[in-house]
Amino acid sequence: MSETRTTTGNDEVTVLLTGAGAPGAWGIIRSLRATERPVHIVGVDMDPDAYGFALVDDGYRVPAGTDEAYVPRIAELAAEADIDVVLPLTTDELQPLAERRGEIPARVMVSDADALSVANDKAALYEFLEERGFDSAPEFVHVDDEASFVEAADALGYPERPICFKPTVGSGMRGFRILDDDADQLTRLLEEKPEEAVTTLEEVRPVLAQADPFPELVVMEYLPGAEYSVDALALGDSVGPVVPRTRAQTRAGITFQGVVEENEQLIEEAGDICRELELEYNVNLQFKYDADGTPKLIEINPRVAGTIVMCVGAGANMPYLGLKHALGEDLPPVDVRWGTWMSRYWDEVFRAPSGETYRIGGEQTPSPKPTQ
Known part of the structure; x- marks a missing residue:
């Protein structure tokens, strides 16, 4: 792997964003734009029609994250585009990127492979929580x-x-x-x-x-109580900001309405789990309360969550903080506006016969032409 450059808080940074067609890509792109520095975003996806290609600065088609050619292609693009940081959005890419990060000439925002192997496997995760004595370990059987x-x-x-x-x-x-x-x-x-x-x-x-x-x-x-999504910035042996948010209304697992809530019980539990697993970068933890009022962990997404923009709207730009951590920069203090409410709505991207992409009421912009 070639050496990565040292940056300061005002330098332009180039980010390779995977999963440009992921549901949460638009919110994460906006989060990276809403900072004090210029961020050049190179989006990649296996789908040549991924909507995110209309929102990034450059776009490329890549193999699926499970394909043996995926990591070499990411490494090739990182070198060609002078990428500073690779920010993955989809679960299938995490383990390959973690195991072969040494091949990529950029910082890669994934936890170590051993930590991912536990976090991404619910049976292994529940067993880990049970063995370590976490109250949030659910009652389960692996079959x-x-x-x-x-x-x-x-x-x-x-x-x-x-x-x-x-x-x-x-x-x-x-x-x-x-x-x-x-x-x-x-x-x-x-x-x-x-x-x-x-x-x-x-x-x-x-x-x-x-x-x-x-x-x-x-x-x-079965856990009948309220469901929460908790976004944390894990730092290995420590943890940065931890922001719980309610999942008042969901569709296909994605939050469409919720409130950023200062739930100290979840903040402490999520932080302890991240430290115990030695996770790093952005981590999303899903909790649901049982009938007795105890929050149980139902899953971990050891990556940027699709609705993390909810934290950004409340004053905690978690994707950008993860980016700064990847760059080795000092993290600024975060003042979360607890009680912030979010409602999500649909937007559309159109492509004209000429190949230009646009949104209704928005400017027409050239669409990146994703190539294999």
């Missing part, structure tokens, strides 16, 4: 065949009480289901959207029985 799945459901109290399950590795709401025999079936049929997560063991068991191989799953207690 890898149909028989153990049914046994786990019984052990956790189903059908007398609802439970849930999800893949050990995944992001968003993918694969998450709640098993609840007491749910109003007519309401589910007529009033809820088809992607509703509530189902029954009888409905899912025939599907799982046909799986070959059977997926690794965690079967866990």
